[in-house]
Amino acid sequence: MALAQRIRSGLPLFRRILASSHSLPSQSCRSTPNFIIPEPQRNYATSAVAKKDNVKVPVTMFGGTANYASALYLAAVKANALDKVESELFDLVEAIKKTTTFAQFTKDLSVPAATRVKAIGDICDQAKFTDVTKNFLVMLAENGRLRHIDGISKRFAELTMAHRGEVKAVVTSVIPLPPQEEKELKETLQEILGEGKKVKLEQKIDPSILGGLVVEFSQKVFDMSIKTRARQMERFLREPINV
Numbered sequence: 567m568a569l570a571q572r573i574r575s576g577l578p579l580f581r582r583i584l585a586s587s588h589s590l591p592s593q594s595c596r597s598t599p600n601f602i603i604p605e606p607q608r609n610y611a612t613s614a615v616a617k618k619d620n621v622k623v624p625v626t627m628f629g630g631t632a633n634y635a636s637a638l639y640l641a642a643v644k645a646n647a648l649d650k651v652e653s654e655l656f657d658l659v660e661a662i663k664k665t666t667t668f669a670q671f672t673k674d675l676s677v678p679a680a681t682r683v684k685a686i687g688d689i690c691d692q693a694k695f696t697d698v699t700k701n702f703l704v705m706l707a708e709n710g711r712l713r714h715i716d717g718i719s720k721r722f723a724e725l726t727m728a729h730r731g732e733v734k735a736v737v738t739s740v741i742p743l744p745p746q747e748e749k750e751l752k753e754t755l756q757e758i759l760g761e762g763k764k765v766k767l768e769q770k771i772d773p774s775i776l777g778g779l780v781v782e783f784s785q786k787v788f789d790m791s792i793k794t795r796a797r798q799m800e801r802f803l804r805e806p807i808n809v
Contacts, residue, residue: 624728627721631714635721638702639729645698652726654699659719672712682707733763735783738770738791755783 621643623636642651662669671677671685686707690700706712727734735755737743743751748767755765765783772780775791782788 623725625725627724629721631717632721634702634706634711634714634718635725638698638718638722639725641698641702643729645696647696647698648726648729650696651699652722654693654695655715655719655722657693658699658703659716662715672715675710675713679708679710682710682712686712727766731763732766733759733784734766734768735781736768736770738772738775738780738782740771740773740775740777742769742771751779751781755781759784 621640623639627636638651638655639648642648645651662672671682683704686703687700690703695703703712703715706715706718733755735752737748737751748769752765752767755767756763759765775793776796777792778790778795780787780789780791780794
């Protein structure tokens, strides 16, 4: 059974747990602007893991979601399970996006911590997640941070891409690029990056650019859209003519 299917099959478990949550004593959850890794979970502390196994994050990032993503990255590398953890995390995010009840559960801080922990633990067991992923998700559930899982997964993706030497390039066009044009664009970007880096191309569709391409990679933007060219032409035509 595919991983996403196993996750979905585990959703009835957490629905039953939610139904019984009213019988549990409520626990208040204090929301703070920054994430702090709890003291009991020091096995996820980035500095401790890095010092012990000389593991370092490939990209320095800042912010609450970055702290959690870095902690998960270090734990996954230490367990030699980076690819597996990445797949599990992204499958969970997709399941949340596709299931309204699950999405609401991850955002509802009124659900007691014990209920959140049991629900996530049961889902992880049903989906046969690795211990690294399960422990991390349980930690988020316990501390009311599940609502940030999408942001955490995006920062985690930045780390895994850097780990593999991948550079994300986003190309925006009116219609999907034909395979040959996509191949040529990828080869061109690869030449610019040089050896040691791999281009990971992502396509976006935006009819508002009217035509042409907008390519973003390595903090650079190459705007070759018809919309931008038209604006440039308009500014040019409005300029006074010096005779």
